[in-house]
Amino acid sequence: xxxxxxxxxxxxxxxxxxxxxxxxxxxxxxxxxxxxxxxxxxxxxxxxxxxxxxxxxxxxxxxxxxxxxxxxxxxxxxxxxxxxxxxxxxxxxxxxxxxxxxxxxxxxxxxxxxxxxxxxxxxxxxxxxxxxxxxxxxxxxxxxxxxxxxxxxxxxxxxxxxxxxxxxxxxxxxxxxxxxxxxxxxxxxxxxxxxxxxxxxxxxxxxxxxxxxxxxxxxxxxxxxxxxxxxxxxxxxxxxxxxxxxxxxxxxxxxxxxxxxxxxxxxxxxxxxxxxxxxxxxxxxxxxxxxxxxxxxxxxxxxxxxxxxxxxxxxxxxxxxxxxxxxxxxxxxxxxxxxxxxxxxxxxxxxxxxxxxxxxxxxxxxxxxxxxxxxxxxxxxxxxxxxxxxxxxxxxxxxxxxxxxxxxxxxxxxxxxxxxxxxxxxxxxxxxxxxxxxxxxxxxxxxxxxxxxxxxxxxxxxxxxxxxxxxxxxxxxxxxxxxxxxxxxxxxxxxxxxxxxxxxxxxxxxxxxxxxxxxxxxxxxxxxxxxxxxxxxxxxxxxxxxxxxxxxxxxxxxxxxxxxxxxxxxxxxxxxxxxxxxxxxxxxxxxxxxxxxxxxxxxxxxxxxxxxxxxxxxxxxxxxxxxxxxxxxxxxxxxxxxxxxxxxxxx
Numbered sequence: 001x002x003x004x005x006x007x008x009x010x011x012x013x014x015x016x017x018x019x020x021x022x023x024x025x026x027x028x029x030x031x032x033x034x035x036x037x038x039x040x041x042x043x044x045x046x047x048x049x050x051x052x053x054x055x056x057x058x059x060x061x062x063x064x065x066x067x068x069x070x071x072x073x074x075x076x077x078x079x080x081x082x083x084x085x086x087x088x089x090x091x092x093x094x095x096x097x098x099x100x101x102x103x104x105x106x107x108x109x110x111x112x113x114x115x116x117x118x119x120x121x122x123x124x125x126x127x128x129x130x131x132x133x134x135x136x137x138x139x140x141x142x143x144x145x146x147x148x149x150x151x152x153x154x155x156x157x158x159x160x161x162x163x164x165x166x167x168x169x170x171x172x173x174x175x176x177x178x179x180x181x182x183x184x185x186x187x188x189x190x191x192x193x194x195x196x197x198x199x200x201x202x203x204x205x206x207x208x209x210x211x212x213x214x215x216x217x218x219x220x221x222x223x224x225x226x227x228x229x230x231x232x233x234x235x236x237x238x239x240x241x242x243x244x245x246x247x248x249x250x251x252x253x254x255x256x257x258x259x260x261x262x263x264x265x266x267x268x269x270x271x272x273x274x275x276x277x278x279x280x281x282x283x284x285x286x287x288x289x290x291x292x293x294x295x296x297x298x299x300x301x302x303x304x305x306x307x308x309x310x311x312x313x314x315x316x317x318x319x320x321x322x323x324x325x326x327x328x329x330x331x332x333x334x335x336x337x338x339x340x341x342x343x344x345x346x347x348x349x350x351x352x353x354x355x356x357x358x359x360x361x362x363x364x365x366x367x368x369x370x371x372x373x374x375x376x377x378x379x380x381x382x383x384x385x386x387x388x389x390x391x392x393x394x395x396x397x398x399x400x401x402x403x404x405x406x407x408x409x410x411x412x413x414x415x416x417x418x419x420x421x422x423x424x425x426x427x428x429x430x431x432x433x434x435x436x437x438x439x440x441x442x443x444x445x446x447x448x449x450x451x452x453x454x455x456x457x458x459x460x461x462x463x464x465x466x467x468x469x470x471x472x473x474x475x476x477x478x479x480x481x482x483x484x485x486x487x488x489x490x491x492x493x494x495x496x497x498x499x500x501x502x503x504x505x506x507x508x509x510x511x512x513x514x515x516x517x518x519x520x521x522x523x524x525x526x527x528x529x530x531x532x533x534x535x536x537x538x539x540x541x542x543x544x545x546x547x548x549x550x551x552x553x554x555x556x557x558x559x560x561x562x563x564x565x566x567x568x569x570x571x572x573x574x575x576x577x578x579x580x581x582x583x584x585x586x587x588x589x590x591x592x593x594x595x596x597x598x599x600x601x602x603x604x605x606x607x608x609x610x611x612x613x614x615x616x617x618x619x620x621x622x623x624x625x626x627x628x629x630x631x632x633x634x635x636x637x638x639x640x641x642x643x644x645x646x647x648x649x650x651x
Contacts, residue, residue: 005284029076089141094146100305102308191216234638377551390586390588413440480520482519483518487570500553562583585609
């Protein structure tokens with residue numbers, strides 16, 4: 001199974017920053033100060049940042065219909081020239097009606113619908129065509145974006161969920177992108193909507209990624225999630241990159257991420273940047289544009305900062321232009337990218353598939369909102385566990401058709417999969433694969449139960465379910481004892497899983513084995529894990545929704561699902577070549593096109609750690625990037641170490 005790591009123009013890796021000058025934030029073009037802008041750009045460039053994302057503040061650039069402000073145009077001319085003089089580029093953003101907690105209309109909008117009013121769409125089309133035509137040949141323009149987070153501008157109360165018409169949105173996007181192309185734009189183009197579509201979140205905001213994908217040249221996620229678990233937080237953006245990668249195989253650019261210094265200490269902001277940068281690289285991202293370049297203390301009485309004061313302090317520099325530690329972390333990241341020659345890196349193919357049910361994104365009839373959003377929560381938690389087991393997991397979206405070339409398929413806490421999807425997984429087991437699935441009946445009471453056709457025959461069991469009722473988990477924790485060796489888990493070992501859920505989902509599957517063999521039991525002697533031989537492969541059933549329960553539990557990771565996944569990989573014959581025994585250190589690999597292999601060690605622990613990697617026979621030896629031997633990996637708190645896996649013993 002191939003894993004996406006596509007790059008702009010096949011070879012370009014971006015490290016940039018979202019940019020408003022401290023002279024005015026969104027109103028910077030009214031108080032345009034070239035010397036300050038030059039200073040700000042130089043600080044970014046000196047820390048490895050060579051690209052900005054810049055914004056045409058719509059009310060200023062287009063003060064009336066069919067009218068552009070000549071002063072604004074001249075200032076942007078100068079802005080581009082200053083980028084070029086410094087060897088930098090920028091991504092202009094056309095329709096900036098939302099920014100940092102406020103929406104702004106051009107004065108002439110008069111309440112017209114953004115996407116459906118023909119006269120208003122025509123004005124947007126004219127605006128895009130005029131601006132694109134003016135700067136299409138400027139060497140400082142790297143790409144173009146239509147908007148900034150326009151689902152919020154379209155309907156801020158719902159962020160577009162359930163209020164924006166997908167057909168109208170897609171037609172609108174096609175119209176504006178065609179306008180840019182007709183103006184002569186040859187650079188990459190994307191939407192700037194944040195990639196918050198149903199294919200990622202399970203909630204339909206009208207910006208359906210599959211419908212928009214044929215129009216765009218890269219995906220641009222914006223990730224600012226609040227979490228209850230540090231590891232889920234550190235891997236949250238990476239999982240979004242994994243979900244986007246299979247959709248068209250387009251480059252994934254981390255178009256926005258960051259933290260405000262009002263929410264977090266500088267030390268912990270630096271840890272967050274380090275985790276997001278390295279984990280998204282390992283998840284296939286090939287560009288990073290954090291929010292944003294500077295703080296805005298002098299703008300305390302200007303909207304949006306007057307009513308959203310935390311928005312003043314997302315900067316990589318303070319309000320005087322002095323670098324924060326987050327900016328130095330970006331510089332350290334660019335040093336790593338240079339050392340490993342990132343433009344020529346790829347992600348190794350994998351035989352471990354994390355199955356994403358098509359119920360995440362498909363509007364199947366007579367389903368509930370939780371049926372969709374729970375898929376995101378469970379597969380993300382499974383992704384965390386797989387990364388803790390050091391598995392090179394790939395995301396396999398059922399909506400795209402499941403791959404045939406994997407040895408291990410993980411289906412976590414899935415209430416629903418289509419009948420063709422189930423049939424395909426059973427066929428893969430008969431062909432030699434290991435297929436794992438864990439039970440889940442859903443969080444709500446509508447059609448409560450596992451939508452698993454022929455559950456008994458598939459898994460070699462006899463289910464003991466009663467119609468309309470669940471079998472509740474009454475213990476505060478699930479204590480599991482293995483009755484025989486299973487991969488890397490020895491007979492007699494005990495694992496303890498957290499318990500959580502609603503009155504519906506906090507339930508297990510009572511079964512009696514038929515052809516299946518009981519591998520592990522719970523504290524009451526009931527089957528917890530069963531293995532059923534199928535052709536030359538096997539189907540493995542977990543009778544508890546362990547990923548669901550972990551996904552609902554604060555500060556839970558690492559929890560024991562990683563042990564189960566590591567054992568499944570061993571059983572399936574796809575154990576990782578390089579791993580560590582400590583789940584608080586995540587191991588990932590990237591391959592260079594010249595044959596070199598680089599291994600990342602990413603700590604999830606708030607204290608220093610030392611780990612000794614286990615390396616498969618004949619896989620090679622680890623050396624640091626200067627060629628020195630690496631018998632042990634010493635990691636500072638939430639630290640990252642990058643090594644090279646080499647078979648050249650003469651080094």
